[in-house]
Amino acid sequence: MLRAPNNRETKPRGIKDRPIRFATHLRNVVYDVMIDRGWTEVDREEVGAWDFLWADVAWMREVFDHTHLSDHQRINHFRNHYELTRKDHMVKNLKRLRKTLEREGSDVAKELDFYPKTYVVPGDYSLFAEEFRASGGVWIAKPVGRAQGRGIFLFNKLSQVSEWRRGSRYEQDSEPGPETYVFQQYISNPYTVGGKKFDMRLYAFVTSYSPLTVWFCRDGFGRFTFQRFTMDLSDLADNTVHLTNVAIQKHSDEYEGDGDGCKWSIQQLREYLTQLHGTQAVDQAFVDIQVLVVRSLQAVAGRMINDKHCFELYGYDVMLDSSLKPWLIEINASPSLTADTADDYSLKHAMLDDMFTIADLEGRLSGNETTVGGFDQIYGPDGWVKAGQTMLGAANRREENLKEILGKERK
Amino acid sequence: MDVFQSYTSHQCQADILDEVTKSKYKAISLKRSLSTIAGSLGATSMIQNEIFKHMDSGSFGASLPASIQRQINRNNCPPPSIQQYRDLQQRLVDRIHGDLQKLSEDLGVPFSFPVEQPQTKKRRQQFDDITFRHTFEVSEDFEMAFMYTPQDLLTLSLELTSTNLAAPQGRVGAMKAMLSGDVSPQAILAAWPEIAAAEKHFGVDDAWDMGFYQETYRRGETLIDGYTAPLLTSVRKYAKHGIPAGLRRTMWATLLGANIPRARGDFNRLRTGMRTTQLLVDAFTAPDIELHGLDEHFFVFESEMYELFACFIRDASVSRQAALTPPLPTGVASEAEVAVPCGVYPVAGFVRLIAPFCLLFSDQAEAYGLFRAMYCRYFCGLVTVAPGRLGLPYLLSAVETMVHTTNPRIAPHLTQLGLTVLDLVHPWLVFGFAGFLSPVEWACLWDRVLAQDSLLPLALLAAGIIELRADAMLTLSSANDVRDLFSDFTAIKAIAVIQSFVNQSIH
Numbered sequence: 075m076l077r078a079p080n081n082r083e084t085k086p087r088g089i090k091d092r093p094i095r096f097a098t099h100l101r102n103v104v105y106d107v108m109i110d111r112g113w114t115e116v117d118r119e120e121v122g123a124w125d126f127l128w129a130d131v132a133w134m135r136e137v138f139d140h141t142h143l144s145d146h147q148r149i150n151h152f153r154n155h156y157e158l159t160r161k162d163h164m165v166k167n168l169k170r171l172r173k174t175l176e177r178e179g180s181d182v183a184k185e186l187d188f189y190p191k192t193y194v195v196p197g198d199y200s201l202f203a204e205e206f207r208a209s210g211g212v213w214i215a216k217p218v219g220r221a222q223g224r225g226i227f228l229f230n231k232l233s234q235v236s237e238w239r240r241g242s243r244y245e246q247d248s249e250p251g252p253e254t255y256v257f258q259q260y261i262s263n264p265y266t267v268g269g270k271k272f273d274m275r276l277y278a279f280v281t282s283y284s285p286l287t288v289w290f291c292r293d294g295f296g297r298f299t300f301q302r303f304t305m306d307l308s309d310l311a312d313n314t315v316h317l318t319n320v321a322i323q324k325h326s327d328e329y330e331g332d333g334d335g336c337k338w339s340i341q342q343l344r345e346y347l348t349q350l351h352g353t354q355a356v357d358q359a360f361v362d363i364q365v366l367v368v369r370s371l372q373a374v375a376g377r378m379i380n381d382k383h384c385f386e387l388y389g390y391d392v393m394l395d396s397s398l399k400p401w402l403i404e405i406n407a408s409p410s411l412t413a414d415t416a417d418d419y420s421l422k423h424a425m426l427d428d429m430f431t432i433a434d435l436e437g438r439l440s441g442n443e444t445t446v447g448g449f450d451q452i453y454g455p456d457g458w459v460k461a462g463q464t465m466l467g468a469a470n471r472r473e474e475n476l477k478e479i480l481g482k483e484r485k
Numbered sequence: 486m487d488v489f490q491s492y493t494s495h496q497c498q499a500d501i502l503d504e505v506t507k508s509k510y511k512a513i514s515l516k517r518s519l520s521t522i523a524g525s526l527g528a529t530s531m532i533q534n535e536i537f538k539h540m541d542s543g544s545f546g547a548s549l550p551a552s553i554q555r556q557i558n559r560n561n562c563p564p565p566s567i568q569q570y571r572d573l574q575q576r577l578v579d580r581i582h583g584d585l586q587k588l589s590e591d592l593g594v595p596f597s598f599p600v601e602q603p604q605t606k607k608r609r610q611q612f613d614d615i616t617f618r619h620t621f622e623v624s625e626d627f628e629m630a631f632m633y634t635p636q637d638l639l640t641l642s643l644e645l646t647s648t649n650l651a652a653p654q655g656r657v658g659a660m661k662a663m664l665s666g667d668v669s670p671q672a673i674l675a676a677w678p679e680i681a682a683a684e685k686h687f688g689v690d691d692a693w694d695m696g697f698y699q700e701t702y703r704r705g706e707t708l709i710d711g712y713t714a715p716l717l718t719s720v721r722k723y724a725k726h727g728i729p730a731g732l733r734r735t736m737w738a739t740l741l742g743a744n745i746p747r748a749r750g751d752f753n754r755l756r757t758g759m760r761t762t763q764l765l766v767d768a769f770t771a772p773d774i775e776l777h778g779l780d781e782h783f784f785v786f787e788s789e790m791y792e793l794f795a796c797f798i799r800d801a802s803v804s805r806q807a808a809l810t811p812p813l814p815t816g817v818a819s820e821a822e823v824a825v826p827c828g829v830y831p832v833a834g835f836v837r838l839i840a841p842f843c844l845l846f847s848d849q850a851e852a853y854g855l856f857r858a859m860y861c862r863y864f865c866g867l868v869t870v871a872p873g874r875l876g877l878p879y880l881l882s883a884v885e886t887m888v889h890t891t892n893p894r895i896a897p898h899l900t901q902l903g904l905t906v907l908d909l910v911h912p913w914l915v916f917g918f919a920g921f922l923s924p925v926e927w928a929c930l931w932d933r934v935l936a937q938d939s940l941l942p943l944a945l946l947a948a949g950i951i952e953l954r955a956d957a958m959l960t961l962s963s964a965n966d967v968r969d970l971f972s973d974f975t976a977i978k979a980i981a982v983i984q985s986f987v988n989q990s991i992h
Contacts, residue, residue, distance in 0.1 A: 268785035268843070298785055342782065345925055349730040350847055353698075417781075 088437010089125060089146060098128035102412045103419060107426040126435060131155075131408060143383045148435060152283070152384045155407040157374040159388075161256045162194040162218045164370070164405065171373040186373075188366045188402050190259040194218070195238040195252075202257050203239075206232060212260040212310065217253055221406075223319035225253075228260060228310045261401055262305050265394040267338075267346065269302035273318045273403055274340065276390040276466070278367050279429050284380040285455035288371055289432055290364060292448045292470045293421050294340040299323060337418070344467030351398065357464075359398040364464040366392065366400055368453050385433050387426075424448060424472060431476070443479055447472040497528035531742070531806055565645045565662050570872045573641045574811050577633060577870070578830070582814035585824045589765055596824045600763045632769060634833045635915040639907060641870045642878040659905045664882035669890060670987045673945070677937060679725040682988040687727025688929030688980040698729075705732045715739050724936035727929055727980065734846055734855070740935040741858035748854025755796035762799075766824050769831065770794050778836040782924050786843035793839050793853055797827060800857065804828025807861040809871045832868045834912075837920035844924050859931075863940060867915055880914045880944045881907055887948035891989070892955050902964045909971050910947040917943055921974045930979040946979055949986030 096108045097118030108128075109115075116123040121141055126148045129138070134151045143149070157163045168189050175183040193202035206213065215235065217225040229235055237252045264271045277291040300323055301315040309315050314323060323336055338346075347356045367390055389409025393401045411426070413419035428447025431439075444451045444459055448470040451459050501523060589596060647662040674681060691698040708723055709715045709732060720739045728736050738745055770791060778790050797803065804810050804820060810828050817823060824830075839856055846852040866875035873879065888895055888906050899905055913921055918930060933942040951958075954970055961967050 268787070268789055270785055302788065338781070338785070345923075346844065349845060349925065349928075352731045 089435055090437055094125045094435050095123060096126045096128065097124040099130065100128060100411070103422045104128055104411045104426050107423055107430065110423075111427065111430060126150075146435075147383055148433060149384050150386060151407060152280075152381065152386050153379045154377070155386055157377050158370070158405050159407045160218050161192070161216060161404065162254060164373075165189070165192045165194060165256060167373040167377065168370070171369075182369075185365055186369055188362075188369070188400060190261060190401060192256050192258040195235075195255050195257055197254075199238050203232065209259075212262055212305065213257050214260045214316075215255050215257050217255050219254070223313065223317045226313065226317060228316060230307065230310065261393060261395055263396040264303060265396050265398065266303050267298070270298045270300070271303040271316070271318065271393075272296045272298045272338075272343075273391050273393045274343070274363075275409070276340070276363070276367070276392060277409070277425055278371070278388045278390055279385065279432060279449060280371060280388065281385045281432065282380060282382070283371075283375045283378040286368075286371060286375045286453055287451070287455065288368060288453040289429075289446070289449040290367060290452045290464075290466065291425050291428070292340070292450065292465050292468055293425060294466070295337045295418075295421070296340065296343045297323075297337055300336075336414075339417075339421070340467040341469070347398070355398055359394065359400060360464045360466045361462060363392055363400045364452055364466060366402055368458075370402060370405065371453075387429055424470075428472060428476075431480075438480055445475055446479065447476055497523070497531055501528060528742075565647060565664075565872075567872055569645055570870055570876075570878075571812060573644060573870045575815065577637065577641060578811050578814050581633060581830045582817070582824070585765065589824075592765075594765055596766075596822075597762055597764045600761055632830065632833050635912045638832070638868070638870060638877055638915055639881070639911040642881055643907075645870075645878055659907050660878070660882045660885055662878070662882065664879045668883045668886055668941070668944070670989065673941070673987055677725075680984050680987050682984060684726065684984075686980045686984070687729060687932070688926070689727075689978060689984070691727075691729070701726065702729045702732070705729055705736070709735045709739075717742075721936050721938075724932050728932045730925075730928075733928065733932075734848075734851060737855055737935060738851075738858075741855065741862060743854050743858035745851055745854045748857060749850040751800065751802065751857075752796055752850040752853040755799050756792060758799055759792070759795050764798065764824065764826075766798060766831075767795060770798070770836075773831070773833065773836045777834040777920065778840055780920065783840040783844060783920075786840065789843040789849055789852070790836055790839055792849070793843065793856060794831075794836055796853060797839070797857065797860070798831070799826050801826045801828075803857065803861060806857075807865040808875060809865045809869060811869050829865065829868065832915065834916060834920070835868070837916045838864050838868075841919050841924050841927050845928055863934065864917065866940065867917055875940060877914060880940055880947075881911065883941065883944040884910050884914070884947045887944065887986075888951050891948070891952055891986075894959060895951065895955055898959055899967070902962070902967060904964050904967060906951065909968070910951070913947050913950075914943055918946065918979070922977060922979055923974070926974075926977065926979045933980070933983075942983060945983045945986060949982040950977060952986055952989070953982060 094111070094113040095116045096113045097116050098105060098108070099118065108126075113126070118124060118127060122144075125146060127133075128150050131151065134149075134153060134155075138149070138151075138153055157167060168186060172183050172186045175186070191205060193199070193205070195202060210230075212228055212230045214226065214228050235257065238255065238257075266272075274294060274296050276294040279289040279291070281287045281289070297318045299315060299318055301312070303315060317323075344356060344360065347359070370390075386407060387409065389406035391403040391406070393403050395401060411422060413422055425448060428449050432446045432449060439446070445465075450465045452464075453459060585596070643659055643661065645660070645662040645664075678684075680686075685694065685697050687698075687701060691701070705723060705728065708719055715735070717739060720736050724736055724740060737743070774787060774790055774794070778784075779787065783790065801820070804827060807828070811830070813820065813823065820826075820828060838860070842852040842856040842859075843849075846855060863875065865871070866873075867877050867880075870876070870878060885906055896906060899909075917927075917934075919927055921927075922930065930942060930946060934940060950971070958967055958970055961970065
C-alpha cells in the first residue's frame, strides 16, 4: 500500500492559551472525562464555537458533509466508519483485501483467517445456501443495522431462514424485502472458563487512515455469559447461553445485580490463561489478536475518507476458540461509554482520558511517543511499531507514563 | 501402636500390594521402588496424617520416647496440654451440633434424606444437568447461626493458657500461651536459607528475568518428565523457590501425596451421591458461596465451587485421612449420626478455601483431589483450634511475636484504637489468604508452604504485610481506617513481602 508523506509538519500546534471547548449530547463517562481535563462545554449547534465535538453517528451522516471545519477543530468519527462497523461492509472489505493479497502471492492472506464464513443476505443467499448444504452445522444470524444483540438468533436448518430466500428472487415484489442480515458460521468451540463462554472487548484508537496510525489499549475486559455453554440443539434459541452482550445477559434469569460478576479484566484473563496454557501459547494468542486488529483496519484503510479533523475510538469484540485462536466478532464505532460498576467507570475514564491525550488538542506531545497512558502505538507511518509483541493485558502503568511524557504540565 | 491396626494402614497395605502385583515388579527393584510406589499412591501421606491424628488424641501419653518428648517441649515452655485443645474443640462442636439438631427439629427435616426424583423424562434430563443444585425450603428468617466464624476460632484460641506459671519473657499481645518458639528473622533464615535476599524466586523474579524463568522451568520439567511418581525430596527442594504455573498440578500432587486417579473415582461417586441424597447442611453451601465466593476472580466458577463443596461435605474418607479431626459431639456414638459425613463443620466462608482450586486446575476431579489432600494436611489445622505447628493458635502466636519483635510501636497504637494485631490477621490465617491475595499470589505462597511443609510462611506474610503498612497505620486514628488500610491486597506480591520482612534486620 502507498504511504502518505509524513504530514507531521502540517499538524496544528495545539490550543495552549485557553481551555478547550467541547460540545456533546452525551452525559456519561466521556462527558466527565472532558470536564475533568478542564475543558468547557459549549452549545453544539454553533459550529464555530467548539474545538471538539463528540458527535453521534446520526450527526455524521446528516450534518458533517455540510459543515466547514477550521484547522484546529476535531471530531470523534470518520465520515464512512460504517465500512468497518457495518457487518456487511466489513465482510466485503475483508474479502477484497484477501483477494488482493492472494493475487500478489503474499502469505499475509492466511493472517486474515480471523473472520468466520459470512454471507450478506438476501443478496448472497444462493451462495450461502450452497455453502450451508455442503458444510451444515450451526450458523448465527445478525442484523446489519442493529446493536446490543437485538435480532440475533442461531439456526441449523435452512427452513428456519427461508424468509431471506424470497428477497433475492422476487426483487420486483411490491412488499418490502426482509431486513438485511449476515449469516455467519457459528464458532461452536469457544474457549470457556468455568463452562461459560466469553468474548473480549478491546479498544483501538485510530488517529489517521493515511498513513494508518493505530493505538491499542492495554486494558479491556472479558464478558461472560451467566449460563454454561452448550451446543445442545434444544438450547439454540436461548440467547443467554450464546450471546455475551451485557444487554442480553441482564435479562437472563440468573442476573441479579448491576452487571457485577459478569466481567473479568483483560489482565485477569491473560493471567488465568497463562496459568493453564503457559506463557508462549498465550503470548502468541494475544499477538494474533493485535494482528487481527491491524489487518481489519488495513482492509478498510483504502476506502476510508481520511480527514485530519477526525479520529475514532473502536470497540473490538474478539472471541477465543478452544485452541486459543482469536476470531473477530464485530467492531463498534460507538462503544458503550456508560459504566455498570466502579471498576468499569475507572477503566473507561482512564482509557478515554488517554485517548484525548493522544489526540493532543493541547499540543503537548512531541509526536515521537509510542506509549501514552494505557495505549501503545502498534502501527504507524513506518509500519509495525513492534512486530511480534503486544502489551495487551500487560500492567497498565499510565500514571508513571503520563508523568514522564507530560512532565509538570499534567494537572 | 494403634496406627498399624488402623483402617488407613490396612488400606495402604492393600493398595501397595495391588500395585505391586499389577505391575509385576521384580524382586530386586522392589525395595527401591517401594517408597516411590507408596508415595504415588498417597500412602506415605495418609500414614503421616494418621500418626498426627494419634498424637493429637493423646493416646501415646507417657509412652513417648524421650527424644520425641524433648522435641515437643522445645521452646522450654510446656505448651497447653492436648486436653485444653480438645476441650475447646469439644465446646465448639457441641454447640454446632446442638444448633443443627434444633434446626432439624424446627424444620422437620432429618440430617440426611433422599432427593425426590422427577417423574417425567424431560425433567429427568434437566435434573441431570451439570448445574444440579439442592433447593431448600427455609423460612425467611433462616440464619446461619448454627455455623461458626473465624472470630469464634480466634476467641477460642485466646482462651488457651500455658501450664507454666512463670511466663516467659518477651510475651506480649492477646495470646496467653506462647506457642511459637523462636521465630525471629535470623532463626528463620537459618532454617530456610532459600528466602535470603539474594535468592531468586518464582512469583517475584520470573516476571523480569527471562533467563531465570526458562532455566527454572526446564529444570522443573526434567524433574517430573516421564515419572509417574517424581521423587518427593527433589520436588520439595525445587519448590522452595516456587513452581511455574504449568508444573503445579503434578508437583502439588507429589508434595501432597495425592492419589489423583482414586480422587477421580471418589469425586464421580460423590457427585452421583449428591443427586440422590440431600443433607441438612447443604442449606449452608449456596449462601456461603454467594457471600464469600463470588468475588471478581471466582464468580465464573460458581457451579464448580458448589459441586466441590457439596462433594467434600459428603466425603467420609476425610475424617479418616485428615491430620486433625474435631471430636464427635458429646453423646454421639458414631460418625454416622453426625450432620456432616466429612467430620468437619465448615467455617463460615469455607468456600474461600475451595475457590482457588477451581480457578487454577481446570480438571474438576483433579481440583477435588488436590483440595482434599490439601485439606487433610494443612487446612484442617487452620479451621479448628488445633494443637501443634499445623494449628491456628501456633500461627496466631507466631504473628504476634514477629510483629512485636520487629516493630514494638504497632501493638500499643492498635490498643489505643481498640484493636489487636490478631483482630486484623486472623481471617487471613484461617483462610490461608485465599480470597485475599490474588489467585496467582495465593498459589505462590502455598508453593512455599508445601515445600517447607510448614504453615510459617502464612505467619511471615501476615507480619510482613503489617510491617509494610506500619508507617501508614501509625498515622491513622480510627479502627475503621485501619481495617480499610489492610483490606486492599491488589498490590501485594506475597513472596516479595516475605523476603523483605525476613531480610530486613540484616541491613
